[in-house]
Amino acid sequence: MTFVSIRDLKVAFDGVHVLHGIDLTVARGEAVGLVGESGCGKSVTWLAALGLLPGKATVSGSVTVEGQQLIGAARASVEAVRGGRIAMIFQDPSSSLNPVRTVGRQICESLALHRGLDGRARRAEAVRLLDMVGIPDAARRVDLYPHEFSGGQCQRVMIAMALAGEPDLLIADEPTTALDATIQAQILDLLSTLRRETGMAMVFISHDLGAVGAICERVNVMYAGRIVESGDIAPMFERPRHPYTQGLFDAIPRLDGTRNRLIPITGTVPDPRRMPDGCAFAPRCTKASAFCTDTRPDLKPQTDGRDLACFHPVAHQQTVAGEERRRIPA
Amino acid sequence: MSALLQARDLVRCYEGPKSLFGKSPAVRAVDGVNLTLRPGETLGIVGESGSGKSTLGRMLLGIDPPTSGTVAFDGEAMPPLQSPRWRALRAQMQLVYQDPLAALDRRLTIADQIGEPLEIHRLAKGAERSERVRDLMAQVGLRQDQGDRYPHELSGGQRQRVVIARALATSPRLLVCDEPVSALDVSIQAQVVNLLRDLQESHGIAMVFISHDLKVVRNICDHVAVMYLGRIVEEASSDEIFAHPLHPYTRALVSSVPIPGKPLTGRILLKGEPPNPAQRPAGCAFHPRCGSAKPACHVAAPPLEPVALARRAACHLLVSPQDHAA
Numbered sequence: 001m002t003f004v005s006i007r008d009l010k011v012a013f014d015g016v017h018v019l020h021g022i023d024l025t026v027a028r029g030e031a032v033g034l035v036g037e038s039g040c041g042k043s044v045t046w047l048a049a050l051g052l053l054p055g056k057a058t059v060s061g062s063v064t065v066e067g068q069q070l071i072g073a074a075r076a077s078v079e080a081v082r083g084g085r086i087a088m089i090f091q092d093p094s095s096s097l098n099p100v101r102t103v104g105r106q107i108c109e110s111l112a113l114h115r116g117l118d119g120r121a122r123r124a125e126a127v128r129l130l131d132m133v134g135i136p137d138a139a140r141r142v143d144l145y146p147h148e149f150s151g152g153q154c155q156r157v158m159i160a161m162a163l164a165g166e167p168d169l170l171i172a173d174e175p176t177t178a179l180d181a182t183i184q185a186q187i188l189d190l191l192s193t194l195r196r197e198t199g200m201a202m203v204f205i206s207h208d209l210g211a212v213g214a215i216c217e218r219v220n221v222m223y224a225g226r227i228v229e230s231g232d233i234a235p236m237f238e239r240p241r242h243p244y245t246q247g248l249f250d251a252i253p254r255l256d257g258t259r260n261r262l263i264p265i266t267g268t269v270p271d272p273r274r275m276p277d278g279c280a281f282a283p284r285c286t287k288a289s290a291f292c293t294d295t296r297p298d299l300k301p302q303t304d305g306r307d308l309a310c311f312h313p314v315a316h317q318q319t320v321a322g323e324e325r326r327r328i329p330a
Numbered sequence: 331m332s333a334l335l336q337a338r339d340l341v342r343c344y345e346g347p348k349s350l351f352g353k354s355p356a357v358r359a360v361d362g363v364n365l366t367l368r369p370g371e372t373l374g375i376v377g378e379s380g381s382g383k384s385t386l387g388r389m390l391l392g393i394d395p396p397t398s399g400t401v402a403f404d405g406e407a408m409p410p411l412q413s414p415r416w417r418a419l420r421a422q423m424q425l426v427y428q429d430p431l432a433a434l435d436r437r438l439t440i441a442d443q444i445g446e447p448l449e450i451h452r453l454a455k456g457a458e459r460s461e462r463v464r465d466l467m468a469q470v471g472l473r474q475d476q477g478d479r480y481p482h483e484l485s486g487g488q489r490q491r492v493v494i495a496r497a498l499a500t501s502p503r504l505l506v507c508d509e510p511v512s513a514l515d516v517s518i519q520a521q522v523v524n525l526l527r528d529l530q531e532s533h534g535i536a537m538v539f540i541s542h543d544l545k546v547v548r549n550i551c552d553h554v555a556v557m558y559l560g561r562i563v564e565e566a567s568s569d570e571i572f573a574h575p576l577h578p579y580t581r582a583l584v585s586s587v588p589i590p591g592k593p594l595t596g597r598i599l600l601k602g603e604p605p606n607p608a609q610r611p612a613g614c615a616f617h618p619r620c621g622s623a624k625p626a627c628h629v630a631a632p633p634l635e636p637v638a639l640a641r642r643a644a645c646h647l648l649v650s651p652q653d654h655a656a
Contacts, residue, residue, distance in 0.1 A: 037515040150603050151379075180378035181542060182600045185586035189599055207516060210588030237590050251520035253549035255572055255587055261527065262549065264520035268485045 003028045003169060003201055004049070004086070009061035009071075011041070011048045016272050019044055020225045021061070023299070026169060031195060031202040033212035033233070035248070036222035039269055042205050045222075046171050050086060051078045084114040087162035091174035093154035097146040103130070103157045104142035107164055114165035129160040134190060152183035159190065169201040170194075176211055188214055209248060213237055221245045224270055224280035227299055231306025241306070241313040243285045279310070287312040332405060334536050335367040335390060335504060340399035342385050357608045359385045361560035362399075364634070369503065370534040374551030374568065376544060376583070378604050382560040383540045387506045390538060391423055392416055403504070421451040424497035428509035430489035434481040440492050441467070441477035447499040466495040470525060487518035494525065498533070506538045511546055523550055544587050548572050556580045559607055559615040562634055566641035577643045578620050614646065622647055 004026045011019040019041045026032050034042045047053050049063040049070065063070040065081050082088075090096050098106055107126040111117045117125055123142070130138035133156040135149075146154055155175060162170055172191065176184040192215055195202055204215050212219055213233060220230040221242065229242040240246040250263035267284040270276055278295050282288040292311055299309040340363040343356040360382040367373050375383045388394035390401060392408040401408040403423065409415035427433045434443060445463045448454045454462050464474060470491040481489055490510060497505060507526070511519040523546055530537060530550075541547050547554060547568070554571045556564045556579065564577040575581040585598040600619045605611055611618050617627040626646050634644040 037517060152603055180604070181544070181586045182378065182582055183603060184588075185597060185599055188588065189597075208588060209516075209590045213590045214588050248516060249590065251516045252590070253520070253523065253545040255545050255548055255584070255589065259549055259569075262520035262524050264524060265517035266521075268487065268518065269515075 001028050002026070003030075003066060005062075005064045006045070006049055007062040007064075009045065009048060009063065010059070011044055011053065012058045014056060017275075018225050018272050019048065022222075022225075022227060024220055024227065024230070026201050026203060028168065029195075029199050029201050030218065031204060031216040033216035033219035034203060034205045034222060035207065035209060035212055035219055037207060037269060039272075040222045041225040042222050043173050046088065046173065046203065046205065050082050050088065050171075052082075052088075083110060083167075084165040085167055086169045086171065087165055087167040088171040088173065089155070089158045089162050089175050091177050093151065093158045093178075094146060096158055097154060099146055102143050102145055103149070103160075107142075107157075107161050110161055110164035125164075126160075129163055130157070132163070132194075133157070133160045134186075135160070152179050152186065155179065155187055156190070159187075159194070163194070163198070166198075167200055169203065171203045171205070173205045174207070175204075177206070177208070184211070191215060209237075209252065221248070224275065225272070226280065226309065227307070228281065228309045229306065230299075231304075235304065236306065239314075241302075241308055242281075242310050243287050243312070243314060244281050246314045247284075287314075332368075333366045333402075334369045334371075334404060335365070335538075336402045336405075337363060337365040337386075337390060338400050338402075339364060340386065340389055340401065341397045342382070342389055342394060343397045355608060358560050358610070359607060360389065360396075361610075363557075363560075363562055365390075365555065365562075367504070367536050367538065369536050370530075371553065372530060372537040372539055372551045374547035374554040375538060375540045375557060376542065376547055376554060377557035378542060380559075380604055380607060381557040382607070383557050384508055386557070387425075387508050387538060387540045391425055391504075391506055392419075393425070418451075421447070421453070421500040422502050423504040423506070424500065424502040426490075426493055426497050426505065426507040426510045428512050430486065430493045430513075431481060433493050434489060436481055439478050439480060440472070440484070443481075444477075444492060444495045444499055447496060451500050453500060462499070466499055469498065469529070470495040471521075485518075486514055487521055490514065490522055491525065494522075494529070498529065498535075501533070502535060504536050504538070506540070508540045509542070510539075512541065512543060519546070526550060544572065544584065556583065559604065559610060561615065561644065562642075563616065563645070564641070564643040565634070566638075566643075570641060576637060576641070576648055577645050578622060578647070579616050580643075614644075 002025050006022055006024050009019055009022040022045050036042045048059045059071060061071060065085060070078055104126050107129060108122050111122045111125055127138045127142050130142055135141055135153060135156055149157060176187050179187060188211060204212055206212050216233055219233050219236055220227050223244050229245050240249055247265040251265060253262055265284050270280055276282055278293045279297055282292040297309045297311050299307050302308050340360055342360040343358050345356050363386055377383045385394060389396050392411055395411055441463050444466055445459050448459050448462060467477060472491050511522050514522060527550060539547060539551055551568045554568045555562045558579050564580045572584055575584045582598040582600045602619050613629050614627045614632055617623040624646060632644045632646045634642050637643045637648050
């Protein structure tokens with residue numbers, strides 16, 4: 001059952017197009033990954049969907065939450081969805097928290113807005129939420145300020161605030177990127193536990209394929225403002241078909257096996273002001289033909305159930321050999 | 331072969347802010363580190379934020395004077411910071427930082443910045459200098475026409491290449507890289523990692539590679555030291571330490587790396603967060619987060635001792651390493 005449906009979402013900043021028509025859906029209770037390098041538009045997609053972009057951005061297309069249109073809707077109706085039905089957490093927790101208010105007060109603010117709680121019930125709920133996200137001694141620490149929490153704990157507080165509105169969908173934008181390895185493992189574990197317990201859907205935005213693989217059931221790979229490949233996580237990770245997806249996997253150094261040279265993707269991401277006419281990835285692609293530089297491939301459903309935007313996808317056999325060389329058995 | 335760089339019992343204390351009741355206790359950011367780096371070898375230093383790895387890197391170059399302990403470069407004690415001898419020695423040891431934009435001068439062209447060390451150390455001037463700059467740019471994979479550009483006109487990966495070219499200008503024998511690829515995207519990161527590996531092979535530069543990214547460290551380093559709260563807790567060859575981590579902290583660190591296609595289950599999850607270096611736990615600093623701490627761990631800090639051939643670890647539980655390696 002589709003919960004959020006994004007159709008042909010386009011975003012431009014000062015006339016420069018950064019999103020060129022995104023189509024994606026999130027079903028109830030589902031965990032979807034959004035993967036790509038910096039500047040590919042993965043955060044902008046959801047900021048635009050929730051109306052969080054600055055005024056100079058031009059947004060067009062359609063974003064519906066169970067049939068209710070968000071793009072161009074009245075502020076009040078967007079606000080009823082944002083924070084309540086859909087909550088978002090960001091990469092840098094310390095800059096998302098208000099430094100001069102106690103964390104308890106900040107959580108209570110969302111509880112008052114979205115759940116209409118007040119007084120003792122509200123405070124008790126704030127303590128319960130902090131406890132749920134694994135803050136030790138929550139009853140006492142609810143009265144502390146953000147600077148009295150470490151980076152990992154601040155992210156837990158942010159998650160508690162996001163959960164305050166009992167959202168149906170949590171959008172996590174690089175939630176573990178700024179954290180240390182062992183803390184990252186804790187937060188990933190917390191997010192997957194919370195999803196199991198509450199049944200909420202999740203969109204996990206990250207450049208880390210490993211983290212996305214640990215959390216999500218489905219994944220969308222973005223490049224230069226477009227989705228280039230999407231599908232279920234297991235087949236995508238076993239046999240990536242878009243050369244860019246394949247390239248992302250190949251570029252990751254391995255933690256076992258022989259220490260080979262890494263296989264980088266040559267070149268850099270195109271400048272949004274000077275986008276290539278054809279496939280945006282063609283200048284960096286090893287398989288690109290003259291056709292690719294002239295004609296842009298559309299995202300089309302494939303026989304194996306995934307969507308792909310490529311004229312020369314990575315062939316099956318070749319990937320199996322690549323798999324032996326690069327990938328770790330699950 | 332004699333050591334290029336030798337650190338003995340390095341300690342660096344930072345004074346805390348003065349409180350109303352006098353001085354607050356000093357923070358021991360690095361607490362008794364011994365290291366040896368042979369010519370041409372690459373040593374990885376791994377640890378979480380606050381483990382003292384960057385402070386250690388700065389001390390190895392003499393930029394941050396140690397509170398106690400010694401650093402010897404090429405058998406001779408490190409001259410004091412800013413002394414003429416230290417300045418001369420800096421031509422042989424260079425530093426690459428995480429953020430290339432902050433490390434570059436925004437108002438100088440790329441070619442000028444790469445050539446600056448040649449001028450400072452009076453190694454080349456005029457046509458010879460331009461020739462050397464062109465050569466350096468080619469080595470790190472920058473196009474010649476990019477020499478007239480300014481840092482903001484380049485991408486992140488290209489900027490880091492400029493920083494590396496500048497560090498190579500004086501043909502150093504030691505390169506300390508502090509998180510050199512952490513700010514880069516995966517595809518660009520692979521380009522820079524390959525570049526560092528190539529330079530290491532072609533020039534035989536010894537490298538200290540500081541990073542929190544275990545996958546990158548494994549790919550580039552011969553030897554790895556894991557730091558926790560200012561001390562080395564385990565040291566081994568890069569192949570050994572990631573395949574068979576012995577110290578409980580290293581084991582948790584290795585298991586915390588998310589690998590595509592591997593589920594979350596079966597990973598070692600540590601309780602809590604790295605403690606504040608100002609309030610170092612008694613005994614083994616890791617015991618409050620350790621899943622297998624014994625009473626002895628609460629009392630005495632374990633020394634860094636050989637636990638197998640060419641590997642050392644600081645853990646009371648590793649008296650018989652064979653049991654754990656199994």
